[in-house]
Amino acid sequence: MAALEIHNVRKEFGSERVLKDVSISIDSGEFLILVGPSGCGKSTLMNAIAGLEPVTSGNIYIDGEDVTWRTPADRDIAMVFQSYALYPSMTVRQNISFGLEMRKVPKAEREAAVERVADLLQITHLLERKPAQLSGGQRQRVAMGRALAREPKVYLFDEPLSNLDAKLRVDMRTEIKKLHQRLGTTIVYVTHDQVEAMTLADCIAVMRDGHILQLGSPDEVYNNPVDMFVAGFMGSPSMNFIRATLEDDNGGYQLRIATPGEDELVLPWPEERIAPDMAERLNQPVILGLRPEHFSEEDERLTSQAEGTLLSASVAVVEPTGADILLRLPLGEQEVTARVGPKCAVVAGERLSLRVDMGRAILFDAETEQRIA
Amino acid sequence: MANVIRRQTPAARLGRGLLYGVLILAALFYILPLVVMLMTSVKPLSEISAGSLLSFPQNPTFAPWTKAWGEACTGMRCDGVGGYFWNSFAIVIPAVLISTTIGALNGYALTKWRFKGSELVFALMLFGCFIPFQVVLLPMAQTLGWLGISSSRAGLILVHVVFGIAFTTLFFRNFYVGIPNELVSAAKLDGAGFFRIFWRILLPVSAPIIVVSVIWQFTQIWNDFLFGVAFSAHNTQPVTVALNNLVNTSTGVREYNVDMAAAMIAALPTLVVYVLAGKYFVRGLTAGSVKG
Numbered sequence: 001m002a003a004l005e006i007h008n009v010r011k012e013f014g015s016e017r018v019l020k021d022v023s024i025s026i027d028s029g030e031f032l033i034l035v036g037p038s039g040c041g042k043s044t045l046m047n048a049i050a051g052l053e054p055v056t057s058g059n060i061y062i063d064g065e066d067v068t069w070r071t072p073a074d075r076d077i078a079m080v081f082q083s084y085a086l087y088p089s090m091t092v093r094q095n096i097s098f099g100l101e102m103r104k105v106p107k108a109e110r111e112a113a114v115e116r117v118a119d120l121l122q123i124t125h126l127l128e129r130k131p132a133q134l135s136g137g138q139r140q141r142v143a144m145g146r147a148l149a150r151e152p153k154v155y156l157f158d159e160p161l162s163n164l165d166a167k168l169r170v171d172m173r174t175e176i177k178k179l180h181q182r183l184g185t186t187i188v189y190v191t192h193d194q195v196e197a198m199t200l201a202d203c204i205a206v207m208r209d210g211h212i213l214q215l216g217s218p219d220e221v222y223n224n225p226v227d228m229f230v231a232g233f234m235g236s237p238s239m240n241f242i243r244a245t246l247e248d249d250n251g252g253y254q255l256r257i258a259t260p261g262e263d264e265l266v267l268p269w270p271e272e273r274i275a276p277d278m279a280e281r282l283n284q285p286v287i288l289g290l291r292p293e294h295f296s297e298e299d300e301r302l303t304s305q306a307e308g309t310l311l312s313a314s315v316a317v318v319e320p321t322g323a324d325i326l327l328r329l330p331l332g333e334q335e336v337t338a339r340v341g342p343k344c345a346v347v348a349g350e351r352l353s354l355r356v357d358m359g360r361a362i363l364f365d366a367e368t369e370q371r372i373a
Numbered sequence: 374m375a376n377v378i379r380r381q382t383p384a385a386r387l388g389r390g391l392l393y394g395v396l397i398l399a400a401l402f403y404i405l406p407l408v409v410m411l412m413t414s415v416k417p418l419s420e421i422s423a424g425s426l427l428s429f430p431q432n433p434t435f436a437p438w439t440k441a442w443g444e445a446c447t448g449m450r451c452d453g454v455g456g457y458f459w460n461s462f463a464i465v466i467p468a469v470l471i472s473t474t475i476g477a478l479n480g481y482a483l484t485k486w487r488f489k490g491s492e493l494v495f496a497l498m499l500f501g502c503f504i505p506f507q508v509v510l511l512p513m514a515q516t517l518g519w520l521g522i523s524s525s526r527a528g529l530i531l532v533h534v535v536f537g538i539a540f541t542t543l544f545f546r547n548f549y550v551g552i553p554n555e556l557v558s559a560a561k562l563d564g565a566g567f568f569r570i571f572w573r574i575l576l577p578v579s580a581p582i583i584v585v586s587v588i589w590q591f592t593q594i595w596n597d598f599l600f601g602v603a604f605s606a607h608n609t610q611p612v613t614v615a616l617n618n619l620v621n622t623s624t625g626v627r628e629y630n631v632d633m634a635a636a637m638i639a640a641l642p643t644l645v646v647y648v649l650a651g652k653y654f655v656r657g658l659t660a661g662s663v664k665g
Contacts, residue, residue, distance in 0.1 A: 050558070050562060052558050052561065052562075071561070072558070072561045072562045073562065073563070073565075077562065079558070079559065079562050081555045081558070081559060082555075083553055085553060085555035085556050087556065087559075087560070087573070087574050088556075088577075088578050089574070089577030089578055090577075098560075098563050098565075098573075099562070099564060102564035102565050102569070103564050146559075146563075
């Protein structure tokens, strides 16, 4: 049975429609991430699941029970807030046990739960402190501890890591993942950070303007995005979008990229990736989507396709990141980013031969921005 | 001034000296009435009629104070302002507590449990802060009559509570607006209800604004004269009304020293409250405006 099911949920503030027919279903133990730019409705959806805001229409089921009109307390959920929302007048111990106290759990059990959670999160030495005496990372742990003290059906995480510094964020991300693997809890997690989404989720829901654009595994969302928005949102540096024209190539297809003042650039479209509706788009403008890692240096072997397609371009900017090097190079009318190995000795201004892994390229409609192939 | 970096030239020192001189003069000027009152209240009557207002008392005496407290005539009766002093307390304390409590609950409900029209309700309450007391004298007298509590302490308490709520609501509303809503959301998820959240989460962090509300209400109600004179009987008059009666009751020589002593007695509680808690008052008023 689905641990959480959201069925055609709509939310309107006055005439503004914040959620437009959202439906999601996740199984027990799944880690669902709602990701999208600010204002996409992900926090509103989270609040609707928590019961902090009523929905305009639709239903929410937790463990098969319709909780649409139940109070937050009666939904058997726990939530970690972006600001942590620790009760400032209470000690860490009281913060963690407050929810249990409200649910009339006997004192001995409460103490045991606090010990268990403190042990799990390694905050035993902080139990008698007040939130004001804690660092950001410690507060974050306490906020998680407060949620973990009870054993609710669903955990909600509302951008829990966004107030931490970069290093701590990565550490806590790993820790959340470990916790999830260990406890097997059902988690709904809101973030605008696509790296968090990719690393943590079993299932990602990419949202925009109150819609769910795509719901799928991190691999699906990354490698098979449904449209240009999802493709551009997931991945950093983001996918390159190159304007091209779809042409006939002896029964197959090829992409012509306009390169004013230079040699024409033609990329053949791999046969095995031909989609049925490509035929009707012949000689029409399309958008070619290539991720930075779909480029590689000429002498490096490609994994998925033995050869790849060669192209040559002059390098505009070289950005070494340590682990690899990002190159910015003009390709047709736009500049693209390519990710090459750290050993690449190219300097700005030089011409470089690159292989393009067309087997992983994605084709979008230039008008609707929907995926073609 | 440690955070001002400036070379200590003679001109700068002179400027600074002048600045302090002006400030000290201004401070003296402001404290002068209080000093004159205090000096006059411990002078025998003969010294007052002979000497100047600013001369120091030659033979200080507390007789005017004891007379003002227990013997001076306020209208027909001559038992001082002492009884009325306690009257004032009996009115002020419940009125302050009730209006602060209601104001806190109002502020909490208006910020953390928003409902349709809550902004309008707040706007109307705010309007209550600007209603002149005189406007409501007659309707209030009628209301107290209907309720059967005219001329009683309960009636005066009610009047002060009704008027105080506008201000206390404003204080608490503006304070609670600065407290993150997520705290309340978290408590709701934890299973706490309306009063439990108020009592366990918000009230423990409200000390600064409670101090502001209590001091404000205490000063307002203690110093009130109009409602006191309009809605009280002989035995329920607050000290401000008694003071007025004492000063206006002239039989023979005007006893300025007794008048001054009575005025000091009437002003003492608010002075004490302000001196003891003034620091928290300022802190509470600015709480939230500056993060620190």
